[in-house]
Amino acid sequence: xMGIPDFLVALVICLLITQYLKSLWKSRQYPSGPILxxxxxxxxxxxxxxxxxxxxxxxxxxxxxxxxxxxHIPVVVLSGFEAVKDALVGNSEALSGRPMxxxxxxxxxxxxxxxxxxxxxxxxxHFGQAILQKxxxxxxxxxxxxxxxxxxxxxxxxxxxxxxxxxxxxxxxxVSKMICAAAFGHPFPIEDKxxxxxTEHINTITKSGxxxxxxxxxxxxxxxxxxxxxxxxxxxSCEFIRSxxxxxxxxxxxxxxxxxxxxxxxxxxxxxxxxxxxxxxxFDEDNLVQSxxxxxxxxxxxxxxxxxxxxxxxxxxxxxxxxxxxxxDNGLESFxxxxxxDRKKLPYTRAVLNExxxxxxxxxxxxxxxxxxxxxxxxNLIPKETLVVTDLCSVLLDPAKWExxxxxNPNHFLDKDGKFIIRDEFLPFGAGERACLGKQFARTQLFxxxxxxxxxxxxxxxxxxxDVNTEPATGCLVHPHPYKICAIPR
Numbered sequence: 473x474m475g476i477p478d479f480l481v482a483l484v485i486c487l488l489i490t491q492y493l494k495s496l497w498k499s500r501q502y503p504s505g506p507i508l509x510x511x512x513x514x515x516x517x518x519x520x521x522x523x524x525x526x527x528x529x530x531x532x533x534x535x536x537x538x539x540x541x542x543x544h545i546p547v548v549v550l551s552g553f554e555a556v557k558d559a560l561v562g563n564s565e566a567l568s569g570r571p572m573x574x575x576x577x578x579x580x581x582x583x584x585x586x587x588x589x590x591x592x593x594x595x596x597x598h599f600g601q602a603i604l605q606k607x608x609x610x611x612x613x614x615x616x617x618x619x620x621x622x623x624x625x626x627x628x629x630x631x632x633x634x635x636x637x638x639x640x641x642x643x644x645x646x647v648s649k650m651i652c653a654a655a656f657g658h659p660f661p662i663e664d665k666x667x668x669x670x671t672e673h674i675n676t677i678t679k680s681g682x683x684x685x686x687x688x689x690x691x692x693x694x695x696x697x698x699x700x701x702x703x704x705x706x707x708x709s710c711e712f713i714r715s716x717x718x719x720x721x722x723x724x725x726x727x728x729x730x731x732x733x734x735x736x737x738x739x740x741x742x743x744x745x746x747x748x749x750x751x752x753x754x755f756d757e758d759n760l761v762q763s764x765x766x767x768x769x770x771x772x773x774x775x776x777x778x779x780x781x782x783x784x785x786x787x788x789x790x791x792x793x794x795x796x797x798x799x800x801d802n803g804l805e806s807f808x809x810x811x812x813x814d815r816k817k818l819p820y821t822r823a824v825l826n827e828x829x830x831x832x833x834x835x836x837x838x839x840x841x842x843x844x845x846x847x848x849x850x851x852n853l854i855p856k857e858t859l860v861v862t863d864l865c866s867v868l869l870d871p872a873k874w875e876x877x878x879x880x881n882p883n884h885f886l887d888k889d890g891k892f893i894i895r896d897e898f899l900p901f902g903a904g905e906r907a908c909l910g911k912q913f914a915r916t917q918l919f920x921x922x923x924x925x926x927x928x929x930x931x932x933x934x935x936x937x938x939d940v941n942t943e944p945a946t947g948c949l950v951h952p953h954p955y956k957i958c959a960i961p962r
Contacts, residue, residue, distance in 0.1 A: 625921060655720075770909070797962070
């Protein structure tokens with residue numbers, strides 16, 4: 473006779489087998505992919521460590537559109553330029569949804585831009601896009617502040633007098649300051665304690681995003697909210713960031729724009745007054761706070777990581793560094809503040825920056841999307857409400873599109889006469905409705921900071937260090953491993 477423990481074990485086994493058989497039956501309506509196994513789905517094919525080319529290798533066996541199963545949840549992966557372009561450009565609206573994982577709800581409260589859907593997302597995104605464009609392209613004050621911060625960054629490096637330094641924290645603080653300038657109309661002083669705390673909390677969120685704790689939180693939110701781990705630190709960091717922003721919003725409501733400078737918050741508060749009687753409007757202070765939080769979370773670490781890669785690649789390729797410096801010497805006036813328009817006179821520097829973004833590819837996939845309707849990509853039907861991941865790395869390393877995809881090569885962005893060329897395959901910020909909102913802002917910072925530093929310093933390895941480690945430290949973002957370099961005044 474079967475006892476109660478034996479019965480419970482048998483029941484659990486039966487339920488798991490039933491779930492597995494349901495998944496097998498369900499898989500018939502999705503694009504094919506690696507074999508689906510009980511409990512783990514098809515994650516066995518990815519391996520224990522996610523690398524930039526992990527999904528690209530699977531695509532070689534299963535095609536540019538394939539399905540990975542995370543336990544019993546299907547995720548359609550789009551690989552290679554043609555499939556990703558078809559999705560993000562040709563079917564942008566159909567793939568504009570955002571899945572509402574429990575952790576995404578913590579990060580965004582279904583407000584703001586990154587973690588919202590429907591009318592809220594549409595109104596907040598289009599307003600945010602318009603204001604960022606105004607701040608970056610039309611109002612030159614923000615660009616001037618970035619130039620001044622470039623000078624401050626140079627002074628910070630110069631203070632080290634050529635001794636070995638880890639540049640990442642200095643870069644991170646400068647990028648945070650500029651997002652403060654865009655959001656609030658003024659940067660915080662680099663020594664400001666609140667700025668340092670803000671940067672630390674942003675870092676906590678980006679580092680925790682792919683942790684096991686966050687994955688378990690998405691599976692068992694009711695249980696995991698009582699268990700300590702990286703997810704708890706990330707939740708606390710979200711609360712800090714929103715509290716920080718609310719205090720700034722209150723200051724702007726009481727005092728107006730500081731020093732008569734206008735940032736995103738001031739434009740948003742003006743819009744709130746305009747739409748006070750519009751009951752269909754999604755404009756409110758919660759969406760304002762979350763939109764600014766999205767700017768910090770999405771804009772700080774990717775830009776800082778790219779600049780950290782930039783300096784590391786210059787050390788790894790001293791011949792390329794010297795060529796950039798020669799062009800900067802000939803193309804920029806000695807005492808002039810660097811501006812974004814200077815890039816037009818600097819095709820090689822511009823090509824090097826694009827190649828840094830292509831080769832480092834700090835965002836492997838971007839945030840997952842949700843199909844809002846059934847969509848056909850490359851002859852593969854993706855059902856409505858399916859999780860979709862675009863493998864941006866496969867685009868930036870696509871051997872069909874790049875002459876030497878696995879090699880750092882600025883000539884990818886130069887024609888035979890040395891003129892800069894725009895490549896459709898260059899998609900580090902994504903494309904379509906869910907493309908990075910602050911890409912122009914990020915480009916401006918990358919160019920100005922990079923040009924300021926390379927004009928003044930030559931970057932080298934510390935004495936006694938012979939090897940440059942350009943292997944990526946892969947997580948939700950791709951960072952270089954911690955390193956130290958010497959900024960030698962020229």
